[in-house]
Amino acid sequence: MRQLYAFGAGGLFGVGLWVSGMTDTRKVIGWLDVFGDWDPTLAFVLGGAVTVMFIAWRIAGARAAPALGGSFPATPERRLDRTLVLGSLLFGMGWGLAGLCPGPAIASLTWGGTGGILFLVSMFAGMRAAPPLRHRLETQNI
Amino acid sequence: MPQDWLMGLLGGALIGLAAAFYLLLNGRIMGASGIVGGLVDGSGGFKSERASFLAGLVLVPGGVVLIAGGAETHLTANWAVVIIAGLLVGVGTRLANGCTSGHGVCGLSRLSLRGFVATAFYLLAGGVTVVLAKHVLGVI
Numbered sequence: 352m353r354q355l356y357a358f359g360a361g362g363l364f365g366v367g368l369w370v371s372g373m374t375d376t377r378k379v380i381g382w383l384d385v386f387g388d389w390d391p392t393l394a395f396v397l398g399g400a401v402t403v404m405f406i407a408w409r410i411a412g413a414r415a416a417p418a419l420g421g422s423f424p425a426t427p428e429r430r431l432d433r434t435l436v437l438g439s440l441l442f443g444m445g446w447g448l449a450g451l452c453p454g455p456a457i458a459s460l461t462w463g464g465t466g467g468i469l470f471l472v473s474m475f476a477g478m479r480a481a482p483p484l485r486h487r488l489e490t491q492n493i
Numbered sequence: 494m495p496q497d498w499l500m501g502l503l504g505g506a507l508i509g510l511a512a513a514f515y516l517l518l519n520g521r522i523m524g525a526s527g528i529v530g531g532l533v534d535g536s537g538g539f540k541s542e543r544a545s546f547l548a549g550l551v552l553v554p555g556g557v558v559l560i561a562g563g564a565e566t567h568l569t570a571n572w573a574v575v576i577i578a579g580l581l582v583g584v585g586t587r588l589a590n591g592c593t594s595g596h597g598v599c600g601l602s603r604l605s606l607r608g609f610v611a612t613a614f615y616l617l618a619g620g621v622t623v624v625l626a627k628h629v630l631g632v633i
């Protein structure tokens with residue numbers, strides 16, 4: 352049952368990404384291109400998604416447990432560290448270069464062509480490189 | 494297109510609804526980099542649930558686009574840029590423990606401090622990168 356609902360959530364997420372235009376790298380780069388032909392669409396996408404999710408967090412707060420059992424995610428940490436900042440900066444650089452973040456990159460797999468697959472393979476390689484890098488950042492002063 | 498903002502708002506609401514279902518039914522945060530990253534490096538639990546989410550994320554929009562048509566990513570043809578961008582997105586989202594869906598959609602709506610800080614830094618880095626790569630270096 353968990354798998355079925357997870358499939359549905361993934362599917363709805365993917366359709367939302369496509370409908371909103373976020374699988375089109377020109378719209379994402381257009382949003383980041385503040386000195387060019389600026390495209391405000393991403394603000395509407397994020398605004399729409401955050402508004403719905405804000406209500407969902409309120410509903411979750413009033414309930415003891417998720418409908419399929421288990422428990423809700425723990426209260427978020429307030430700890431800020433350099434892995435969060437450095438990671439977000441690196442992610443932002445890649446996001447700006449290609450106009451793809453992980454969700455749209457996966458959602459567009461069937462129509463993204465060879466370039467889309469190349470991006471995903473590179474992204475997986477980057478993900479595999481992260482744990483040892485995190486270990487070094489957390490244990491050494493580099 | 495003039496109605497781009499409307500499609501953005503509608504699509505954004507669908508994204509929010511997907512995240513809401515994943516939270517209220519499965520009890521999980523819908524963060525794309527976390528869901529896929531936990532499978533790629535083998536660190537995450539709930540493996541079949543993650544795989545099911547990703548199957549839906551690929552197959553459902555794939556099917557919709559097959560029928561509706563008109564999908565184009567307009568990804569750059571410069572493969573060096575694609576590879577570098579993919580590596581940066583992969584390593585960055587895993588170091589930061591989140592991307593636009595996890596820190597952005599789920600974090601901001603929860604008023605999470607880490608979500609706000611991450612979103613501020615990836616927006617800043619993305620904006621500076623586009624300005625440099627497009628207007629200064631001319632590689633995108």
